[in-house]
Amino acid sequence: MDHKNPMWNDPFGISWLDFNLSNIAMMLVASTIVFIVATLAARNLQRKPTGLQNFMEWLIDFVKGIIDSTMDWNTGKRFLPLGLTLIFYIFVANMLGVITIVSFDHYLWWKSPTSDPSITLTLAAMVVILTHYYGIKLNGVKEYGKGFFQPMWFLFPLKLIEEFANTLTLGLRLYGNIFAGEVLLGMLAALMTSGAFGAIGGALPMLAWQAFSTFVGAIQAFIFTMLTMVYMAHKVSHDH
Amino acid sequence: MLDTSMMILGAGAGGFNVGDMLAQLIIFIVLLVLLKKFAWGPIMNMMKERETHIASEIETAEKNRQEAERMAKEAQEELKNTRNEAQQIIENAKQTAKEQEQAILQSARAEAERLKESALQEIQQEKENAVQALQDQVAALSVKIASKVIEKELSEQDQEKLINEYLKEVGEGQ
Numbered sequence: 001m002d003h004k005n006p007m008w009n010d011p012f013g014i015s016w017l018d019f020n021l022s023n024i025a026m027m028l029v030a031s032t033i034v035f036i037v038a039t040l041a042a043r044n045l046q047r048k049p050t051g052l053q054n055f056m057e058w059l060i061d062f063v064k065g066i067i068d069s070t071m072d073w074n075t076g077k078r079f080l081p082l083g084l085t086l087i088f089y090i091f092v093a094n095m096l097g098v099i100t101i102v103s104f105d106h107y108l109w110w111k112s113p114t115s116d117p118s119i120t121l122t123l124a125a126m127v128v129i130l131t132h133y134y135g136i137k138l139n140g141v142k143e144y145g146k147g148f149f150q151p152m153w154f155l156f157p158l159k160l161i162e163e164f165a166n167t168l169t170l171g172l173r174l175y176g177n178i179f180a181g182e183v184l185l186g187m188l189a190a191l192m193t194s195g196a197f198g199a200i201g202g203a204l205p206m207l208a209w210q211a212f213s214t215f216v217g218a219i220q221a222f223i224f225t226m227l228t229m230v231y232m233a234h235k236v237s238h239d240h
Numbered sequence: 241m242l243d244t245s246m247m248i249l250g251a252g253a254g255g256f257n258v259g260d261m262l263a264q265l266i267i268f269i270v271l272l273v274l275l276k277k278f279a280w281g282p283i284m285n286m287m288k289e290r291e292t293h294i295a296s297e298i299e300t301a302e303k304n305r306q307e308a309e310r311m312a313k314e315a316q317e318e319l320k321n322t323r324n325e326a327q328q329i330i331e332n333a334k335q336t337a338k339e340q341e342q343a344i345l346q347s348a349r350a351e352a353e354r355l356k357e358s359a360l361q362e363i364q365q366e367k368e369n370a371v372q373a374l375q376d377q378v379a380a381l382s383v384k385i386a387s388k389v390i391e392k393e394l395s396e397q398d399q400e401k402l403i404n405e406y407l408k409e410v411g412e413g414q
Contacts, residue, residue, distance in 0.1 A: 019259035027264055031271045038279035045286040056283050081276045118256040122264040
């Protein structure tokens with residue numbers, strides 16, 4: 001039961017570039033699922049919505065609600081596609097690991113891409129960098145710079161640390177939750193394959209934990225999107 | 241079975257793979273762009289279109305309602321006018337009838353008066369004529385009677401005397 005990652009180290013002789021192939025594969029799987037579901041929903045759009053279109057419109061309204069609760073809609077509406085893609089992608093990514101975990105020849109192939117810190121931190125860093133970008137774009141360099149010295153000038157170091165802390169917490173929260181869920185699922189799976197007693201004893205906890213992981217996956221996707229919008233609002237709104 | 245290696249499941253080497261990070265970044269951005277183009281954009285457009293459609297429908301309904309209200313009011317007004325007019329016509333007719341009645345009565349009365357008058361006149365005329373005729377007849381008769389009486393009792397001399405008397409009288413009368 002020793003799991004290893006299918007690594008592809010130093011491709012083309014570039015020493016700092018390493019690929020975890022299962023991560024890449026799972027990212028692609030999650031993205032493909034998201035893309036297919038979303039485009040299916042967007043196909044044959046009707047004024048009187050049915051089925052998948054209804055679900056998508058609900059999701060859009062949901063994310064709209066998140067944005068509305070953090071900033072005014074005029075500045076917030078440009079972040080709607082970002083929020084939608086984040087929540088949908090992260091949710092699907094989280095669910096992938098709940099459905100099943102596949103290892104082949106001791107290599108772990110099927111899991112949540114979000115159970116890898118480098119991926120969640122990439123998303124978090126991207127979000128934080130985007131908040132800075134939009135902060136400068138919408139408020140101007142001066143206003144953006146002033147944000148670091150408010151409400152008191154001597155809080156500047158804290159403000160600086162906050163940016164990194166935000167990135168870290170945003171990424172690691174998601175990673176921690178999903179990774180912990182997968183560890184426990186993996187342990188339960190190992191228990192169930194260990195024998196008849198294990199299978200009987202592990203079935204119920206497995207079921208419960210999968211339900212809970214589904215819940216956690218949904219909640220984490222929501223929290224990630226919510227915090228993205230909160231950080232964004234912090235940077236783009238004029239008075240806070 | 242539950243060995244410690246399970247605990248680090250998925251954590252792998254625990255390091256940060258630059259390749260994964262780049263891949264995630266690129267994949268996410270591509271996904272974002274694709275979804276924006278193929279999913280979010282069209283769906284949001286549809287939502288917006290529905291919004292405007294509903295707004296316009298509501299507006300139209302409101303307009304129609306106002307129109308209907310206006311028309312109803314107009315009809316009410318028209319009905320009231322018509323009723324008034326009908327009342328007026330009936331009143332007029334009544335008035336006219338009364339006048340006509342009065343006129344007819346008057347003319348009838350006048351006619352009757354006239355007829356009575358002419359009848360009276362005729363009666364008077366007839367009476368006068370009758371009296372005249374009677375007078376004439378009485379005169380003639382009395383002359384005839386007188387002549388008969390005189391014829392019987394008059395002698396020759398007396399007759400002579402009487403004729404003379406008459407002649408004298410006539411002569412004096414001239």
